[in-house]
Amino acid sequence: MKRGLVLLLLAYILSQFYRAFLAVLAPDLLADLALTPADLSFASGIWFIAFAAMQIPVGLALDRLGPRRTAAVLLGAAGGGGAALFATAQAGWQIAVAMALIGVGCAPVLMASYYIFARVYRPAVFATLASVLVGVGSLGNIAASVPLSLAADAVGWRGAMWALTAVTVATAIGCWAFVRDPEAVTGPTRGSLLDVLRIPAVWFVAPMLLVNYAPAAGLRGLWAGPYVAEFYGAALVGPVTLAMGTAMIVGNFAYGPLDRLFGTRKWVVIIGNLFGAVACAVLWLDPVPPLVATIALFAAIAAFGSSYAMTMAHGRAFFPAHLMGRGVTFLNLCSIGGVGIMQFVTGPLFEGAGGGAAGYRVLFATFALALLAGCAIYLFAPDSRD
Template sequence: MNTGIALLAFAYVLSQFFRAFLAVLSPFLGPDIGATPEDLAFASGLWFIAFAAMQPPIGWALDTVGPRKTAAALLLLGGGGGAAVFALATAPVHISIAMALIGVGCAPVLMASYYIFALEHPPARFATLAAMMVVIGMLGNLVASYPMAIAAETMGWRMALWGLGAITAATAFGILALVRDPAKVVSDSKGSFAEVLKIRALWFIFPLMLVSYAEVGALRGLWVGPYLTEVFNAEPRIIGQATLAMGVAMVLGPLAYGPLDRMFNTRKWVIVIGSGIVLGATVVLSLTASQSVLWVTAFLCILAFFGSTYPAIMSHGRSFLPPHLVGRGVTMLNLCSIGGVGIAQFVTGRLYTTTAQGGGASRPFEAILLFFALILAVGLVIYLFSRDTKPNAA
């Protein structure tokens, strides 16, 4: 790992932090600026939608401008600027604007590193390298849990956001100075997103990519906070500890998935088994949603661990992409993954509101979990028809 890749990895740590820290800040943002769980679900959804909407232009920019300038410019303007808007927020709408800007800023960093890996390393190593970046990035999940709760309690959430904005801006300048663009791919075809969509093998992968990260991203990014607060009256530090445990599971999950495709010489069936475990655990948790804090946290960790299929699915999709379509192809896959979380946040926000009237405190979260079980089942059934590829033959 050279210095440029290390900086992109640190930028991805920031990306993971920003998508997850609302869960810990929810107890502070409610009293301070009147942000309700539905407001925060909407703001979190905007982060993911803005992130997803940027993937097509980022795919074009990676193939034409290069990863260095693409990542640096967006991280500085969107990430640094969005953190400043968040620090100045006085109403829920300001949080939504800030999260959308931060989503734009974080959108290119992982794809920039994947673009470099895809063009400078053999295809058989892509899953391991992709998992490595995800594992490093998941450190942001850890910082966005218990440490962020402590920071918000001691220095205040506004001061913490100003510090994050400064760190984000400095990282962007470092990327501009130290990341090296890979050599341009010479091809008779200019490449396009329409050409990516003509690859029929990807049609059975896109649906699972759309729903596989939606549950873990939405639960860790937001719902674990309101869930533990409303059902168990958990204090902020308990929420911080639960999200820390989820964050550790999300670090260990990609580490486990990374070498499995080469160990068993199959990309498809590693993903099928892991997704099946997530589906079963989601159904069980929905039926036992008010058992205890420890029980719920344990199941959330199971979901976080086995739901870390992102690099494995990305590797499966990457195996069908020719070199001149790598930038557009991986960003199209990423669009599905991140866009799925954004859509899920909007839907679950409405689900929360409509099911919160009457019934027990756990009813809205049971409905949210059943929603995730349903969409994962649909995506998994479609994925069963996908064509497997053998990494050891690459």
């Protein structure tokens, strides 16, 4: 089981990389393929929508087939194929299709790990294990910053993508070889997504997941690149995105033990996301502050926006064993789908505001208001303490 989890961790590092790398390649793609920031926003959104759309079938596959086959096949075929298509792309639509395929390939890897955690380990340590996995997996965010920038400078963005294709396929083969499925469920084994939706707490936890990751993922995965290049210079894109990636790692590790420390998951999530909303609101009021303030605020959004694993632990506590795969993947659908929806929404809002500082003001306002709305609904969720 340990070797399998290491391979799934490597796969999740790739998943984190793929959701963030467009921000670094954006200047090259804009120049080489004559794309616009809105085109890249659409492509980034497609990754998250494809990822989210796969969560329901992935949940069914986890419960029926197990994590080994589910993760290995999708990562190798769709993830590797999408990376290869990206490396050969000549037009914007090919970039969008490639991102959709990569999203499909990455869809099962984190949920396969969470499924194993929920089925094999004690419920009380789920939040810590989940946060550690996401924290270490966030090294993909680091790789998708300065290291990717250096690789693209050395071998070109196409060469870098071919290397990633090889790594993706090799990781999928490793998952097939080493991941082990948990023992079969005893007792009830049937159920459906409708049974998940009949659990009242889901309707209060899901809206929080819909928004809590969207600002951090949206900025780190796309908007930070064009924003920094426009106002501070393209040379600073790598360092700023590196700071955000590092903050995400710190945030995930910091959130991990807080439920056991304070005896609550709900209030840890609420307070953290309110701080994230404040950081977005400061940028709403002053969309182009001095560089040091921008880095600090972007890092704060990234760190406080890392409450995903804690919120998943909150929701997981309400699912019986035979619905665990479908339950956690439904919650993940809300999280990733929320990022995709936000990417689709923010592109037109940015252009409708005329771009530039005015466009980014609207962007930060949207992030702040979404977080506040999510917290308002989440207030009514029952807490969970394993």
